[in-house]
Amino acid sequence: MLTRGKGGKEEHKSYQCNQRKGRPSQKPTPQANLAEQDSEIIVAIVEANLIENKTDWILDTGASRHFCTNRELLHDYEDTADGECVFMGNSTTAGVIGKGKVILKLTSGKTLSLSNVLYVLSLCRNGVLKRVGLKIVLEGDKVVLTKNGDFVDKGYLSNGLFVLNTIFMNANASSSAYVIESANLWHGRLGHVNFASIKKLKDLRLINTSESHETGKCPICVESKFHKKPFKPVESRTTDLLELIHSDLANFRTTTSRGGKNYYVSFVDDYSRFTEIYLIKTKNEAVSMFLKFKAESKNQLGKRIKRLKSDRGGEYSDKTLKEFCESNGIIHEFTVPYSPQQNGIAERKNITLKEMMNAMLLNSGLSDNMWGEVVLSACFILNRIPHKRLNKTPYELWKEHALNLSYLKVWGCLAKVPFPALKKTTIGSKTFDCIFIGYVQNSAAYRFMCLNDKTINESRDAEFFEHVFPLKQSLYAPSLSKRMHDPENPSIVSETPVSETVDTSNLRCELELRRSKRQRTEKSFGLDFLSTFIVEKRDEIDCNFTNLYLIDEDPKTYQEALNSVDSSMWKEAIKSELDSLVMNHTWELVDLPMGNKPIRCK
Incomplete structure (x- = not known):
């Protein structure tokens, strides 16, 4: 002690x-x-x-x-x-x-x-x-x-x-000593900036602080700056067809297609990147489309689907799909909620398809309800384009035979399609004007939409004008477009784009609006017919005009309705409405509770 x-x-x-x-x-x-x-x-x-x-x-x-x-x-x-x-x-x-x-x-x-x-x-x-x-x-x-x-x-x-x-603490340190302040203190002073920036300020000798912060993590920063962890790319990919299928649903509810479809479901093979899409009207049809894709791929390729990857949408949580995958040994992999990045293959494919669809629609000038035909054509084309990590096209890896691209045409262009044999005539035009809208599935033919009646036709014989887009030109020069594609004068049809031969900036000024040349005459309905609008108030109308139809608003109060010229009709309408309320038992008549006020009517 x-x-x-x-x-x-x-x-x-x-x-x-x-x-x-x-x-x-x-x-x-x-x-x-x-x-x-x-x-x-x-x-x-x-x-x-x-x-x-x-x-x-x-x-x-x-x-x-x-x-x-x-x-x-x-x-x-x-x-x-x-x-x-x-x-x-x-x-x-x-x-x-x-x-x-x-x-x-x-x-x-x-x-x-x-x-x-x-x-x-x-x-x-x-x-x-x-x-x-x-x-x-x-x-x-x-x-x-x-x-x-x-x-x-x-x-x-x-x-x-x-x-x-x-x-x-050294009270009498030498002049070589310097003031040290906590890194956490400067972290708060600088608005919770990252510690790497604090270290840079220290290296620039703008602040004096300790080398490192005392705590591993700032709770305020974790709470206020939380971000999702980055999604690392998959290092290993599948080595065979149908080992992994990516699926996703695209929504077009705001614009129903020409065939009444609101969605399309896509199935992308991970190895070849070959894609199949199906247009559907409701989401619950996605399960039946997967069963169709599975049966077709098994029969054509002789292989089985091993894994299916999708998000947690209701269409993929269906009991039927779950039982089907379990009975066929298919592992159904789901993404984490609100993490579409884990299904990036299908999501990226949908983005690419939609971008191509928009470009093709804008180029052709067709209406938005044609998105179904466009997206099918876009998928058809993408399967014939090599992926960046593959030396072959998805079509070649899926079908295992050579590819021919000579039959591809510009979507939405003008096409001259011959009449069927039953409609051919000896004298007159042998073709009718159409718009090319896609390729027939499982058939060597094209799909066309007739310009006159907008019907869909399929034909293998057609003459394409890939620089001419009838509906797009009609937005600027309808008379010129009609003149260029007149079936009675096929000789004047040119494959040169209108934008190259016509100055569209002065087109509206040069083309006058078509007006009727018929002489206008004043019509008379007799002396008893008075076609003058009455703008006076109801109380100031002369008695001579009481039988005329008045251009005025409906009465705003019950008293105005009784004083109007149509008072009998208003009374009848009121009686009819009250009878309807009583008949439908809309309310029950009770005594007014103490302290309450009734709701007033007109």
Whole structure:
């Protein structure tokens, strides 16, 4: 136990005297003892202090004062001239040279302020700390300090003494020392910017801060800046057909197709990227389309589908589909909710199909309800275009035979289609004008839409004018378009685009609107017919006009209805409406509750 006295007098009890008669002389071991508590406070302040190195501070509850052996730690230092000394546990004394204030930076982030710290140069340890108004809990070889239930600091047992985890503060550091502030503090000052930016500011010597932040993650940043983790590309792909099928549904509910379809469902093979799409009217038809695709691919390729990957849409959660996959050994893989990136193959394919569809529709000038025909043609073309990671086209990998592209035509162009044999005549045109709208599935023929009656025809024989788009030109020059495609004058049909031969900027000015040349004559219905609008108020109308139909609004009140010329009709309408309400039991007549007001009518 450490005590303090003046004039060389020792203050202790007899059983504590080391010189007591009969007590063997032995070397005291370092230990910590209990003593009464002095009033010291813990202060948590802004971390802007001069840091030089670390030192040990011993937690000794038996000490009556704070002691320090390092002069550089003392703030507000004052020399002592009254010969004050301290008494050690081995009956020796040490002189007090001065006193001051010490500020300790704890590893917990808090700061401990010690007042009236005695500067004793001859102590064998760097610092001795008495109890400072904290709750001290000893747990084995650890000590925990708390104040009012809040954690302050902890220490560890070393050579029989408890040492606090501290970083001491150098009050008289050299000029080479610099001000260090917490990285977490600057993180808050800079609006929770990332720590990489704080490090750059430190490298530019714009701020002085510690090398790294004390905490691994900022809870506020995690809560306010949370982002989804990046989706890594799949490194390994399938090596055979039908090992994995990607499926997705595209929605066109806002624009119903010509055939009454609102959706299309796509099936993409992961290995070849061959795609099959089916137009459907409702979502629940997607299951039957998958059964159709599975049966066709199994019969044509002689292979089985092993895995099906889709999102968690209701059309893929159908009980029928689940039972079918289980009975056929197909593993149905679902994406995580709200994570379409996990089904990226099908999603990307849908985007590509829709972009091609928009381009082809705009180029042709056809209406939006033709999207069904366009998307089928777009899928037909995509299967014949090599994928960026493949050296062959999806069609060649799927069908396993060579590809011919010579029959492809520009979608939406003009085509001259011959009349059927039953409609052919010896004299007159042998063809009729159509628009090319796609390719016939499972048949060597084209699909056309007749310009006259908008019917759909299929034919293998046609003459295409791939630079002429009848519906697109009709938006700018209807008379010119009709003249160019007149079946009675086929000789004037040109394959040169209209935009190359006609200045469309002055087209509207040059072409006058067609007006009727019939002479206009004033019509008379006799002297008894008066065709003058009456704009006077109802009360100011002359009696001579009471039998005329008045151009006026309906009466706004019941009284106006009774005073109008159609009062009998209004009465009949009111009676009919009330009878209908009674007949349909719209309400029940009850007495008005106390304190309530009735809803007024007109």
